[in-house]
Amino acid sequence: MSSTVMASAPSFTSTSQQFLSRVAPSCPIRLPTVSVIARAAHENGGKPRLPSRLLKRLALSSRPAAIAAAAAMVAASPLPALAEQMEKAALFDFNLTLPAIAIEFLLLMVALDKIYFTPLGKFMDERDAAIRGKLSDVKDTSGEVKELEDQAAAVMKAARAEISAALNQMKKESSAELEQKLAEGRNRVEAELAEALQNLERQKEETIKALDSQIAALSDEIVKKVLPTV
Amino acid sequence: MNVIPCSIKTLKGLYDISGVEVGQHFYWQIGGLQVHAQVLITSWVVIAILLGSVILAVRNPQTIPTGGQNFFEYVLEFIRDLSKTQIGEEYGPWVPFIGTMFLFIFVSNWSGALLPWKIIQLPHGELAAPTNDINTTVALALLTSVAYFYAGLSKKGLGYFGKYIQPTPILLPINILEDFTKPLSLSFRLFGNILADELVVVVLVSLVPSVVPIPVMFLGLFTSGIQALIFATLAAAYIGESMEGHH
Numbered sequence: 001m002s003s004t005v006m007a008s009a010p011s012f013t014s015t016s017q018q019f020l021s022r023v024a025p026s027c028p029i030r031l032p033t034v035s036v037i038a039r040a041a042h043e044n045g046g047k048p049r050l051p052s053r054l055l056k057r058l059a060l061s062s063r064p065a066a067i068a069a070a071a072a073m074v075a076a077s078p079l080p081a082l083a084e085q086m087e088k089a090a091l092f093d094f095n096l097t098l099p100a101i102a103i104e105f106l107l108l109m110v111a112l113d114k115i116y117f118t119p120l121g122k123f124m125d126e127r128d129a130a131i132r133g134k135l136s137d138v139k140d141t142s143g144e145v146k147e148l149e150d151q152a153a154a155v156m157k158a159a160r161a162e163i164s165a166a167l168n169q170m171k172k173e174s175s176a177e178l179e180q181k182l183a184e185g186r187n188r189v190e191a192e193l194a195e196a197l198q199n200l201e202r203q204k205e206e207t208i209k210a211l212d213s214q215i216a217a218l219s220d221e222i223v224k225k226v227l228p229t230v
Numbered sequence: 231m232n233v234i235p236c237s238i239k240t241l242k243g244l245y246d247i248s249g250v251e252v253g254q255h256f257y258w259q260i261g262g263l264q265v266h267a268q269v270l271i272t273s274w275v276v277i278a279i280l281l282g283s284v285i286l287a288v289r290n291p292q293t294i295p296t297g298g299q300n301f302f303e304y305v306l307e308f309i310r311d312l313s314k315t316q317i318g319e320e321y322g323p324w325v326p327f328i329g330t331m332f333l334f335i336f337v338s339n340w341s342g343a344l345l346p347w348k349i350i351q352l353p354h355g356e357l358a359a360p361t362n363d364i365n366t367t368v369a370l371a372l373l374t375s376v377a378y379f380y381a382g383l384s385k386k387g388l389g390y391f392g393k394y395i396q397p398t399p400i401l402l403p404i405n406i407l408e409d410f411t412k413p414l415s416l417s418f419r420l421f422g423n424i425l426a427d428e429l430v431v432v433v434l435v436s437l438v439p440s441v442v443p444i445p446v447m448f449l450g451l452f453t454s455g456i457q458a459l460i461f462a463t464l465a466a467a468y469i470g471e472s473m474e475g476h477h
Contacts, residue, residue, distance in 0.1 A: 105370065
């Protein structure tokens with residue numbers, strides 16, 4: 001690469017020259033110094049030194065061969081000439097690239113809109129709507145469930161009322177029957193009792209009658225026995 | 231005098247390794263006009279990545295999204311949310327513009343940091359993020375300007391220009407100046423951030439080739455994402471601003 005430094009052709013490919021022209025075209029010494037400091041600091045275990053001391057050190061420690069080569073380089077192509085030959089950095093180089101990029105961007109926008117933003121957006125919106133619809137459906141069915149529950153409760157209530165009514169009626173019927181049977185039994189018992197009492201009375205009267213007739217006979221006999229031979 | 235050749239040698243050694251090239255372009259001639267071929271090539275790659283991944287992911291959308299579709303649905307939600315926040319209820323027609331702006335800048339920035347462009351040697355200049363070139367950022371910024379003018383004019387007709395004397399006619403020069411500072415700040419912010427990020431990484435790599443540049447690279451990825459977000463947000467904010475009613 002060192003040959004390109006000394007070459008006088010207008011177009012350069014040497015990166016260092018381009019960098020010099022870009023970074024420090026007016027003062028090419030500043031940046032090299034910085035990088036030398038950095039490298040020296042790296043060699044010295046990361047401790048930065050004072051620039052002057054460092055530069056002296058570097059100058060002293062450079063190998064003679066390198067110094068000779070560098071001197072030859074400087075002699076062959078002095079620094080001002082070097083700077084002249086360096087290509088201008090074209091940072092603010094406006095040309096057809098600008099409209100080209102603008103058109104590319106617009107085309108990309110149309111293409112992305114056709115295959116990405118509109119279809120996927122529509123798809124997402126539709127899915128959103130479907131989910132919302134399903135959710136509201138679910139809410140509706142919950143109302144239905146409530147209605148059914150109410151119906152079930154009503155049916156249960158009606159059934160319960162019916163059962164209790166039937167129970168009451170049955171209770172009433174059976175109690176009436178019981179009453180009737182009870183009364184019947186009581187009547188029969190009373191009738192039997194009355195009959196028995198009547199029988200008893202009649203027997204008593206019969207007995208009394210029989211006794212009356214026997215009394216006359218007995219009294220005759222008593223009189224005969226007590227009054228012997230009247 | 232020993233110092234200068236020595237330091238030049240050092241510098242040469244360092245930059246032969248790193249090969250930093252700024253402001254060097256690979257020119258193509260098109261009908262007497264020049265284009266920066268490296269920018270166009272990388273922008274084609276970016277566009278191909280975007281279109282390819284989108285086609286792959288949402289070619290056949292499923293009700294229950296998986297993998298790529300899920301990711302792109304998330305991105306679309308994000309863009310819609312951003313547009314809605316900045317523009318308001320009428321954000322719908324602007325989603326493609328804001329979304330393409332965000333995706334193009336984001337993928338461009340990250341391609342500069344993640345894709346190994348350096349493998350491909352160009353005769354002159356080098357491949358890098360398309361947003362590394364002022365032409366790209368100015369093109370995007372100018373499109374943003376056109377977009378917000380279009381938004382304002384289509385919403386309010388010529389009454390849109392009434393905003394220049396709001397709230398008082400004294401502010402007319404400043405309001406006009408704003409139309410120039412908006413694209414200027416948009417383009418230079420993006421350009422400067424991406425260029426500076428790539429330069430910092432390259433210079434660090436040349437000084438300390440291992441480990442140390444890695445955090446800076448991650449910082450670069452972060453910055454790239456933030457810049458894409460800022461550009462898209464500001465574009466949406468400008469559009470929303472020109473569409474909102476005056477009070």
